[in-house]
Amino acid sequence: MSPTAPAATACRVLVVDDHRVFGDLLAFALDATADTVCVGTAATLDEGVRKADALVPDVIVLDVGIGDDDGLTAVPTLCRLLPSARIIVLTAHPRAAGADRAFADGAAGYLAKDTRLDDLITAIRTATPRRPALTPGLARTPLDDLTPRERDVLTLLCEGSRPADIARALGLSTHTVRDHVKTLRAVLRAGSQLEVVARARALGMDDGGRP
Amino acid sequence: MSRQPRTVAALIRRHLMAAAAVTAGLLAGLVCLEWALATAEADRVTRTAATRVAERVSTTLSAADLTGGALDAATLDAQVQGFFDAGAVARIKVWRVDGGTVRVVYSDDRRIIGDERSYSPGLADRLTREGVVILDVPSDDEHRFERADGRELREAFIAFTDATGTPLRLEVYVPVFRDAWVASTLAVYVPVLVGGIGALTALLVPMSIRLARRLAEADRDRRGAIDYGLRSRERERLRLARRLHDDVLQNLAGSALALDVLASAPDPARLRAISATLSEDARALRGLLDDDAPLAALSLRQALDDAVAAARAAGWQVHVAVAPEIDGDAVPDAETSRLLLEATRELVRNARAHAHAERIDVRVVRLPEGYELSVIDDGRGFPAGRNPSSGHGLRLLRNAFVEAGGDLDVSSDDAGTTVRARVLVRDATAVGR
Numbered sequence: 143m144s145p146t147a148p149a150a151t152a153c154r155v156l157v158v159d160d161h162r163v164f165g166d167l168l169a170f171a172l173d174a175t176a177d178t179v180c181v182g183t184a185a186t187l188d189e190g191v192r193k194a195d196a197l198v199p200d201v202i203v204l205d206v207g208i209g210d211d212d213g214l215t216a217v218p219t220l221c222r223l224l225p226s227a228r229i230i231v232l233t234a235h236p237r238a239a240g241a242d243r244a245f246a247d248g249a250a251g252y253l254a255k256d257t258r259l260d261d262l263i264t265a266i267r268t269a270t271p272r273r274p275a276l277t278p279g280l281a282r283t284p285l286d287d288l289t290p291r292e293r294d295v296l297t298l299l300c301e302g303s304r305p306a307d308i309a310r311a312l313g314l315s316t317h318t319v320r321d322h323v324k325t326l327r328a329v330l331r332a333g334s335q336l337e338v339v340a341r342a343r344a345l346g347m348d349d350g351g352r353p
Numbered sequence: 354m355s356r357q358p359r360t361v362a363a364l365i366r367r368h369l370m371a372a373a374a375v376t377a378g379l380l381a382g383l384v385c386l387e388w389a390l391a392t393a394e395a396d397r398v399t400r401t402a403a404t405r406v407a408e409r410v411s412t413t414l415s416a417a418d419l420t421g422g423a424l425d426a427a428t429l430d431a432q433v434q435g436f437f438d439a440g441a442v443a444r445i446k447v448w449r450v451d452g453g454t455v456r457v458v459y460s461d462d463r464r465i466i467g468d469e470r471s472y473s474p475g476l477a478d479r480l481t482r483e484g485v486v487i488l489d490v491p492s493d494d495e496h497r498f499e500r501a502d503g504r505e506l507r508e509a510f511i512a513f514t515d516a517t518g519t520p521l522r523l524e525v526y527v528p529v530f531r532d533a534w535v536a537s538t539l540a541v542y543v544p545v546l547v548g549g550i551g552a553l554t555a556l557l558v559p560m561s562i563r564l565a566r567r568l569a570e571a572d573r574d575r576r577g578a579i580d581y582g583l584r585s586r587e588r589e590r591l592r593l594a595r596r597l598h599d600d601v602l603q604n605l606a607g608s609a610l611a612l613d614v615l616a617s618a619p620d621p622a623r624l625r626a627i628s629a630t631l632s633e634d635a636r637a638l639r640g641l642l643d644d645d646a647p648l649a650a651l652s653l654r655q656a657l658d659d660a661v662a663a664a665r666a667a668g669w670q671v672h673v674a675v676a677p678e679i680d681g682d683a684v685p686d687a688e689t690s691r692l693l694l695e696a697t698r699e700l701v702r703n704a705r706a707h708a709h710a711e712r713i714d715v716r717v718v719r720l721p722e723g724y725e726l727s728v729i730d731d732g733r734g735f736p737a738g739r740n741p742s743s744g745h746g747l748r749l750l751r752n753a754f755v756e757a758g759g760d761l762d763v764s765s766d767d768a769g770t771t772v773r774a775r776v777l778v779r780d781a782t783a784v785g786r
Binding site: 161163164165166167168170171174175234255256258259260262334336337339340 | 576580583584586600602603604605606607608609610611613614615618623627630
């Protein structure tokens with residue numbers, strides 16, 4: 143069966159996702175839906191930016207974990223490149239903090255990959271940076287309110303670094319790092335450094351992009 | 354660790370303070386009690402002596418007419434001489450009330466006769482009420498002669514009236530031994546009390562310290578176990594996350610989107626592709642779950658190789674040796690295999706993490722009644738002073754082996770560490786199965 147022929151006013155979508163199966167299935171679903179057409183897919187951020195430049199889509203559906211890259215870093219670039227395009231961030235691991243960042247950088251949507259097709263299509267058709275689409279139910283956690291420095295320290299802690307190593311890695315004094323760890327323990331209500339890591343993981347902290 | 358001595362010192366200090374407080378309290382109570390008892394006894398003695406003197410002199414005093422002047426001292430002297438001889442009385446005075454003053458009209462010490470002082474209505478009241486009034490002997494000018502010889506005295510007042518109806522006061526001074534009584538009782542009790550409490554404290558302090566140490570140790574163990582539990586959970590989560598990766602999640606999410614479209618516009622080829630994707634996901638998930646029972650398909654030797662693969666990949670020389678008969682027909686049951694594999698993972702991880710070993714030997718041999726796993730490294734051994742079995746992983750592992758009817762021991766020196774873990778198979782035929 144052939145997909146529905148795109149209408150003249152069809153919304154032209156570029157899918158940027160390194161996961162081939164998902165990208166193909168999403169492209170198929172978009173083509174099969176009236177009013178949307180997938181004009182291309184890209185498996186890396188570079189390819190995504192190139193294709194966006196060449197194809198000038200109306201909407202860019204952007205994955206977050208693209209290889210070792212963070213899709214969110216491309217949002218400002220794409221906004222500059224195509225001011226008229228709307229960017230929908232689609233992620234397997236939605237986080238309140240990620241949503242904040244995406245919207246701050248000008249994205250029009252921040253949705254989980256397990257969003258129903260109807261909702262995804264609605265977002266692709268109608269979401270704008272002024273009225274963005276957001277996956278409901280993203281719980282705010284203490285992790286969302288950490289300072290960037292505290293987040294760095296926590297990330298390194300989660301990777302198994304000791305405070306002395308973290309101090310070296312971030313160019314801080316051991317004393318400062320210990321203060322940050324103390325704050326993290328208070329914020330996460332953790333009894334020990336190890337518990338900080340466990341609590342952070344339980345709240346959805348990951349090693350640096352993807353679990 | 355560094356908190357231990359502080360805790361013990363504080364504990365000893367608290368014990369000593371409690372012992373001192375109890376001792377002081379008991380001593381104070383004892384002194385008060387003894388003082389009260391001694392006073393009561395002194396009063397009894399004084400009352401008895403004074404009453405006897407009063408009985409002896411009453412006729413003389415009642416018959417006297419003191420309007421003119423002094424009493425017949427010689428008669429009284431003779432009547433009371435016996436009390437002085439027996440030492441029961443120290444002094445006797447007879448006062449005559451004369452309006453607002455009282456005056457001594459008789460005493461065995463003649464120097465006092467004629468002394469005056471003001472009338473005390475309070476004393477008069479008490480005499481009317483109590484008959485005999487007993488008081489301490491004050492240190493004043495009036496009592497200069499009684500105080501002179503340093504004896505402890507009580508005085509008793511008894512009221513009379515002479516032949517003309519004039520009120521008289523008989524005052525009898527009686528030697529008492531209240532201070533000596535209290536001192537001698539305390540001399541017996543205080544050493545017993547102080548010594549007893551001291552001995553009790555000496556006995557309890559070491560017990561408390563042992564108890565506190567044990568509690569502190571248990572607390573450390575508990576924290577350690579929690580830490581270990583968190584670490585294990587975290588390791589397991591990472592292992593699952595690594596294996597699940599994103600693939601399964603993304604395949605499922607993509608399939609859901611596509612199936613939504615295909616429900617209204619079926620596309621057989623697309624559906625077949627999605628079916629294949631889902632089958633692949635199911636296989637991935639099953640592989641994840643089956644990881645805990647690897648022996649279904651693998652021999653113990655292969656499973657051990659799998660278990661140490663990570664260490665080998667990280668550059669360690671890990672040699673696995675399994676006695677030939679075990680890989681032949683004497684295959685351990687699934688539970689035993691799982692324990693041996695878990696132990697191998699933990700011990701190899703320990704050797705990598707702590708021992709700075711270059712080579713790790715893993716051996717499994719068959720015993721008449723079970724199996725023995727040895728993990729031997731050529732690392733630096735456990736640091737001096739650290740109990741080789743104090744690690745929580747090791748402790749939990751030992752518990753697991755003991756529960757399985759076996760044991761686990763660790764020996765460690767400069768040349769490395771050897772851990773031997775034995776697991777018994779209760780049904781002897783299982784070994785030969």
